Amino acid sequence: DQQVKQNSPSLSVQEGRISILNCDYTNSMFDYFLWYKKYPAEGPTFLISISSIKDKNEDGRFTVFLNKSAKHLSLHIVPSQPGDSAVYFCAASRNYGGSQGNLIFGKGTKLSVKP
């Protein structure tokens, strides 16, 4: 059973507009959420994260929103740039009970930002 879901395999956005990537999770025990960005032929790189005790975290053009009641988080990129074109992975962790190393990823969303 997939615990972290990214239901949109792809998203296309015009340069300068907002990109919104969505992620849903099923396990209410997750206490930390992260977004990673991946270019072809490279490993994933950390982008931004949020603790379950917060509902928003902002870093420059990137903002992550967390809605715990809906078990939903989203990544907003404003404004979108062509260099943002990549695959974005949502990930979640549960940092207790011996599961500290177990970071669970979604299937990813491929973002294309068109000039």
Added chain:
Amino acid sequence: EAQVTQNPRYLITVTGKKLTVTCSQNMNHEYMSWYRQDPGLGLRQIYYSMNVEVTDKGDVPEGYKVSRKEKRNFPLILESPSPNQTSLYFCASSLDPGRPYGYTFGSGTRLTVV
């Protein structure tokens, strides 16, 4: 430079021939992990290690072995590779994967089993 180094980057092998993919990190991280990436399936965790001699199964451990004899190294062993293990593999390390920065990933090993 702080990094996770995997070798080899590309490997083609035949079914049943044992192989090892090496992984080394120079950041003194306690946590290390192996993931595989497949089209339509995203990143799936194979094994992870919380410290030397402490390992645990991830979501897809079947057909793989790992060892953590030293803090910096975490090799992935395929005792008898099969074609369904053809995939892109990533090693990762972290001080604490559930906190702000999560895992730092290597550049990947593309494995083809024929």
